[in-house]
Amino acid sequence: MNKTAFYLIPLFIFIGLLTFLYQGLFSNPREHESTLLEHSVPEFVLPDLMDTQKKHTQDVFIGKITLLNVWGVWCTTCAIELPYLKQLQQEGKHIVGLYYDQDIDPDFGIKTVQRVQQEVNQTYSQLGNPYAFNIFDVKRNLSLDLGVTGAPETYLIDKQGKIRLHHIGDLNPRVWANKFAAIYAQLEAE
Amino acid sequence: MLKLLLVALGFLISVSSSMAMEDKFKFDDPKQAALFLELTKVLRCPKCQNQNIADSDAMIAIDLKRKVHELVSKGRTKQEVVDYMKQRYGDFVFYEPPVNSMTIWLWLLPLIFIVATLTWIIRSRKKVVQQIDHSQLEKAQQILERDE
Structure with missing residues (x-):
């Protein structure tokens, strides 16, 4: 074997290792592929946040491209993304909220629904209401089935009720341009 | 205490x-x-x-x-x-990742490294032995005889 080539091997291994580790510096450890991609929204029967007599099921997602936004008034980042969601809604996007409350502990249930509705209305009056309606995930069972890790998170659901994108973190113009715009346009064409 | x-x-x-x-x-x-x-x-x-x-x-x-x-x-x-x-x-x-086409390398790479290094060491040793051939021995013998 050629001597120089032989002694260059460690250098190449080193460069390979360096590239691998350097990439790791910029990767987001919170980002991992959702297991539900290309799957239908899990089955559920949950009340509407503002009218708890009314029930929603997974069928509400059929027929329309939907942005399902997981949020709560206690979530600071959600308050920051709300005005941008309002803008998206004004552009004609169909946004559905998946609301869950931190203080309603399924084991105890401290807060009344009226109190939650009051808080939500207060937030709307300050920041606007981008939602067509809100699904009230009382015991956070749907969140668990959807693989929600915390608010805010947004799902892009196609006309057949299939999940096509799962974004962890807030929605803003940059995220929309990089992550959502292309898929959204594709779904509109379908 | x-x-x-x-x-x-x-x-x-x-x-x-x-x-x-x-x-x-x-x-x-x-x-x-x-x-x-x-x-x-x-x-x-x-x-x-x-x-x-x-x-x-x-x-x-x-x-x-x-x-x-x-x-x-x-x-x-x-x-x-x-x-x-x-x-x-x-x-x-789950804290125990499955073995698949990506993660298998975590086990394979160290094994490959060990095998490659061992082969290299053994091969380079053999070379040292082979290098002392008869002509060299004869030469050494001649030098020794001359000195005497």
Whole structure:
């Protein structure tokens, strides 16, 4: 074997290792592929946040491209993304909220629904209401089935009720341009 | 003495924390209680990464603990609970990654490295032996004879 080539091997291994580790510096450890991609929204029967007599099921997602936004008034980042969601809604996007409350502990249930509705209305009056309606995930069972890790998170659901994108973190113009715009346009064409 | 005290204190803390968990999540069957403790140690919190759901106080970890409690109470096995979580939160949620085309390299690379290095060492040793051939020995003999 050629001597120089032989002694260059460690250098190449080193460069390979360096590239691998350097990439790791910029990767987001919170980002991992959702297991539900290309799957239908899990089955559920949950009340509407503002009218708890009314029930929603997974069928509400059929027929329309939907942005399902997981949020709560206690979530600071959600308050920051709300005005941008309002803008998206004004552009004609169909946004559905998946609301869950931190203080309603399924084991105890401290807060009344009226109190939650009051808080939500207060937030709307300050920041606007981008939602067509809100699904009230009382015991956070749907969140668990959807693989929600915390608010805010947004799902892009196609006309057949299939999940096509799962974004962890807030929605803003940059995220929309990089992550959502292309898929959204594709779904509109379908 | 101080060491003994610290050990005693550590023991007390560990006992009280596991007791706190048992307080909140009750089981009729001690086997299920043990399975619950085992599962909460090997399931990873999706929000506060690098913590298991037993240690984490994030809401999602509490929800997952409640779900594990529910499933274990229903008599599900360890594998069934792990599969349930993986289905929702991916392989990521379990502290034991599966062997697949990506992760196999974690085991293969060190093995390849060891085998390659060993072959290299053995081969270079053989070369040293081969280099001393008869003509060289004869030459050495001649030099020795000349000196005499």
